[in-house]
Amino acid sequence: MNTIQPSFRDRLAQGLTPYLLLFPAIAIVAGVLGYAVVRGILMSFYQIEVWEPGQPFVGLRNYRDLFGSDGFRNSLVISLIFVGATIVIGVLMSLVHALALNQIRFARSLFRAIALIPYLVSGVATAVMWRFLFTGDNAIVTQISGALGYSTVSWLADPTKALMVITMANVWFIAPFSTLILLAGLQTIDPELYAAADIDGASAPQKFVHITVPSIVPMLSLALMWLSFASFNMFDIILPLTGGGPGRSTEVLAVYMYQLAFRDLNYSTGAAVMIVILIINIALSAVFLRAAGRAQHDK
Amino acid sequence: MTQIQTTTVLGRWRPIAHRLMISGAMLMGFAQSALAQETTEITVWFGRENFIPADAFESFHAANPDIQVTTDVVRLEQAVADTLRAAQSNRAPDIVQVPADGLAPLVAQGAVRDVSSLLEAWRAENPAALDDISSVGLEMASLDGTPYGVTLYAGPFWYTYRKDWLNEVSLDEPQTWDDVLEFARAAKAEGYTGFALIGSRAHDPVWFLSAFMSMGGQFENGVPQLDSEAGHYLLGFYQTLVREELTSPDVLAWDSSAMRTAFIGGEAAQALLGDNIYPTLNESLEWDAQWAGARPPARPGAEEAARTMTLGWPFLVTTDAAEDAAILKVMQYLAHPENVGEVSARYQPGTVLSVFESEDYNGVKPWASSFAEAFSDLAPLPTHPRQTQIYQILLDAMQEALNTPDGDPAAIAAKHQAAIRDLVGG
Numbered sequence: 078m079n080t081i082q083p084s085f086r087d088r089l090a091q092g093l094t095p096y097l098l099l100f101p102a103i104a105i106v107a108g109v110l111g112y113a114v115v116r117g118i119l120m121s122f123y124q125i126e127v128w129e130p131g132q133p134f135v136g137l138r139n140y141r142d143l144f145g146s147d148g149f150r151n152s153l154v155i156s157l158i159f160v161g162a163t164i165v166i167g168v169l170m171s172l173v174h175a176l177a178l179n180q181i182r183f184a185r186s187l188f189r190a191i192a193l194i195p196y197l198v199s200g201v202a203t204a205v206m207w208r209f210l211f212t213g214d215n216a217i218v219t220q221i222s223g224a225l226g227y228s229t230v231s232w233l234a235d236p237t238k239a240l241m242v243i244t245m246a247n248v249w250f251i252a253p254f255s256t257l258i259l260l261a262g263l264q265t266i267d268p269e270l271y272a273a274a275d276i277d278g279a280s281a282p283q284k285f286v287h288i289t290v291p292s293i294v295p296m297l298s299l300a301l302m303w304l305s306f307a308s309f310n311m312f313d314i315i316l317p318l319t320g321g322g323p324g325r326s327t328e329v330l331a332v333y334m335y336q337l338a339f340r341d342l343n344y345s346t347g348a349a350v351m352i353v354i355l356i357i358n359i360a361l362s363a364v365f366l367r368a369a370g371r372a373q374h375d376k
Numbered sequence: 377m378t379q380i381q382t383t384t385v386l387g388r389w390r391p392i393a394h395r396l397m398i399s400g401a402m403l404m405g406f407a408q409s410a411l412a413q414e415t416t417e418i419t420v421w422f423g424r425e426n427f428i429p430a431d432a433f434e435s436f437h438a439a440n441p442d443i444q445v446t447t448d449v450v451r452l453e454q455a456v457a458d459t460l461r462a463a464q465s466n467r468a469p470d471i472v473q474v475p476a477d478g479l480a481p482l483v484a485q486g487a488v489r490d491v492s493s494l495l496e497a498w499r500a501e502n503p504a505a506l507d508d509i510s511s512v513g514l515e516m517a518s519l520d521g522t523p524y525g526v527t528l529y530a531g532p533f534w535y536t537y538r539k540d541w542l543n544e545v546s547l548d549e550p551q552t553w554d555d556v557l558e559f560a561r562a563a564k565a566e567g568y569t570g571f572a573l574i575g576s577r578a579h580d581p582v583w584f585l586s587a588f589m590s591m592g593g594q595f596e597n598g599v600p601q602l603d604s605e606a607g608h609y610l611l612g613f614y615q616t617l618v619r620e621e622l623t624s625p626d627v628l629a630w631d632s633s634a635m636r637t638a639f640i641g642g643e644a645a646q647a648l649l650g651d652n653i654y655p656t657l658n659e660s661l662e663w664d665a666q667w668a669g670a671r672p673p674a675r676p677g678a679e680e681a682a683r684t685m686t687l688g689w690p691f692l693v694t695t696d697a698a699e700d701a702a703i704l705k706v707m708q709y710l711a712h713p714e715n716v717g718e719v720s721a722r723y724q725p726g727t728v729l730s731v732f733e734s735e736d737y738n739g740v741k742p743w744a745s746s747f748a749e750a751f752s753d754l755a756p757l758p759t760h761p762r763q764t765q766i767y768q769i770l771l772d773a774m775q776e777a778l779n780t781p782d783g784d785p786a787a788i789a790a791k792h793q794a795a796i797r798d799l800v801g802g
Binding site: 211212213229231233235321324340341 | 456457460480481484485486575576577578625626627628629630631634761762764765768771772775776778779
C-alpha cells in the first residue's frame with residue numbers, strides 16, 4: 078500500500094531532462110541562425126557598401142530607401158503574387174496527392190517514395206530541368222504549343238508566362254514535402270468517424286468537409302507555413318531559370334536580396350531586405366497558427 | 377668501488393651530454409627559424425582554374441626556393457567580395473585575380489596597393505618583358521592613373537559570321553551595323569537566324585556594351601552615356617532585330633550558351649563571340665571557309681569613334697601582400713610568354729604581344745594572326761564603383777528595347793540614363 082514518493086532531486090531531474098536534451102539543438106539553432114539574424118538586424122542599421130569606406134550608423138534610412146525604391150516595391154508585389162499562387166496551387170495539389178496516397182493500397186511505399194522525389198532534387202537541377210522544358214528548339218512545351226497551333230515563343234521570354242513557369246516549378250519542387258505533412262495528418266484520422274458518417278448517409282464531399290478537413294487543420298496550417306516560408310525564401314530555382322527576368326518580372330524578394338548583397342555588394346540594404354522577408358514570414362506563420370488554433374477551438 | 381667510479385664517470389659526462397643536447401636543439405631551432413625567415417609565402421587566387429599555367433609554379437619553385445607560392449581558385453564572380461571579406465580578417469591573398477570592373481570597389485575599400493614601385497623595379501630589371509605586355513594590360517589594372525597590378529589575359533568579343541553564307545548571298549564582310557542587318561535579312565530569307573543575341577538577364581550586359589563601344593558609345597567617369605546617338609542607334613538595332621524577326625523570338629530568354637549554340641550549331645549567321653569560344657567553334661565549322669571573324673563593325677557615319685571593347689582579368693596586389701621583390705618574381709613568372717602562351721592556347725587570349733608571333737600559338741589558333749592588330753588596339757571596358765548597379769539598369773534598357781520593338785529608342789535611353797544619373801548622383 079505504501080507508495081514511494083520520488084525525491085525532490087528525482088523530480089528535478091525528471092523536469093530538467095527534456096530541456097537538457099533540447100539544449101544542443103537550441104544552442105546550434107541559436108548559434109547559427111540567431112547570430113545571422115542578429116547580425117543582419119544590426120547591419121541593416123548601418124551603411125555597409127563596398128564602394129563607400131567606413132560603416133556609419135544610419136538608423137532606419139536603409140528601410141526608408143528600400144520602401145521608396147521601385148525595384149523593391151516591384152519585388153514585393155511579384156513575391157506576393159508568386160507566394161500566393163504557390164500556396165493556393167501547392168496546398169490543393171498536396172491535398173489531392175495526400176488523399177490519393179492515403180487511399181492506395183498497392184505499392185503504397187513505392188508511390189510515397191516517388192511522390193517525394195522532386196523535393197530530393199536540388200534547386201539548380203530543378204531549374205535546369207524546367208529550362209529544358211521551356212527553352213530551345215527541342216523544348217517539349219514549345220513543341221506541344223506549336224503542334225496545337227499556338228505560339229512557339231518560349232514562355233520564359235514572356236514576362237507573365239515566365240512568372241507562371243517559376244510558380245509551377247516552385248510548386249513542383251516544394252509541394253512534395255507539404256504532401257508528406259498532410260499525409261501524416263490524414264493517417265491520424267480515426268476510421269470510425271468515416272464509418273459513423275457512412276451510417277448517417279453522408280456523401281463523400283460531406284465527409285471531406287466535415288471530417289477530413291477539420292481533422293487535419295493543424296497539419297494544414299503546418300503545410301501552409303511550409304509553402305509560404307519556402308516560397309518567400311525561394312531563390313535557387315529562380316536565379317538559374319530566369320535570372321529575375323524578362324525585365325524584372327520574376328525578381329522576387331529573395332532574388333532582389335541576392336542582387337543587392339552579392340552582386341551590388343550593398344550588404345546593409347541586402348540585410349534590410351532579409352529582415353523584411355523574416356518579418357513577413359513570421360507574420361504569415363502567426364496568421365496560419367492563429368487560424369489553426371481558432372479552427373481547433375471551434376471544433 | 378667500480379660501481380662508484382662508473383657512476384662518477386657517468387655523472388661527469390651527463391652535464392656535457394645535456395649541454396650538447398640543448399646546444400643541438402638550439403641550433404636546430406635557429407636553423408628552422410632562419411629558414412622560416414628566408415622563405416616567403418605567397419598566396420595567389422586565380423579567377424578560374426584555367427588561368428593557372430600548366431607548369432603550376434614548378435619551374436618557379438625550382439628557380440626560387442626561397443619563395444613558396446600557394447594557389448587557390450576563387451571564381452571571378454566572387455573574387456571581389458571574397459577578397460574584401462578575407463582582408464577584413466587579415467587573410468587576404470597576396471595576389472588576386474578579379475574582373476577588371478572589380479578594381480574600383482577594391483580601391484575604394486583600400487584592399488589593393490599601388491604597385492608603381494614594383495613596375496619601376498620590373499622596368500629596371502627587364503624592360504623588354506614589361507614592354508611586351510600591351511598597353512591595355514597595364515591600363516585595365518589601373519585606376520585614375522595608379523597601377524594596382526597587371527592584366528595578362530583579356531577577352532574581346534569579335535564579330536563572328538558565316539563566311540560561306542555571306543558569299544552565297546554575294547555580300548561583302550560587314551563594315552557597319554547596317555551591313556550586319558542587311559546580312560541578317562538575307563540569312564533570314566534563307567531560313568536562318570540573322571543574328572544570335574543575348575537578351576536575358578543571365579549575364580552582365582558586356583556584349584551590349586561591346587556593341588555600344590563599337591558604335592562609338594562614350595563613357596563619362598565610367599558611366600555609359602546611353603542617351604546619345606550611339607545609345608539610340610544600339611537600342612534601335614536591338615529593336616530592329618526583334619521587329620524584323622532577325623533574331624530568335626526567344627531572345628529575352630537567351631543566355632550566352634543559347635547564343636553560342638545557335639552559331640556553332642549552324643542556325644545563326646552572325647554573333648558576337650569571345651575569342652575563347654573559337655577553338656570550340658572551329659571543331660564544328662572550318663575557319664576561313666565557313667566562318668570568319670573581325671572587329672565589331674562601326675555605326676554608319678561614326679567609324680572614327682568605333683572602339684573594340686575588351687574585358688580583362690587583372691592580377692592585383694593586395695594591401696598587406698608580401699614585399700615587392702617576391703611579388704615581382706611571381707608576376708614575372710605569370711607574365712612569361714611561355715606561360716601566357718600556354719594558357720592562351722587553351723583558354724583566354726593574353727596581353728603579352730610576343731605570344732601572337734609564336735608558331736605554337738598560331739598552330740593552335742590559326743586565326744590568331746588575323747586578330748593581332750586588333751589585339752594591340754583594344755579599349756578596356758570603363759569601370760565605375762557602382763558598376764553592378766549600372767549593369768542592372770542597362771539590362772533594363774536592353775530588355776525594354778527587345779520587349780517593345782516599336783518603342784522610341786530615344787525615350788528608352790533617356791529614361792534609363794536618368795535612372796543611372798540618380799544612382800551615381802550625377
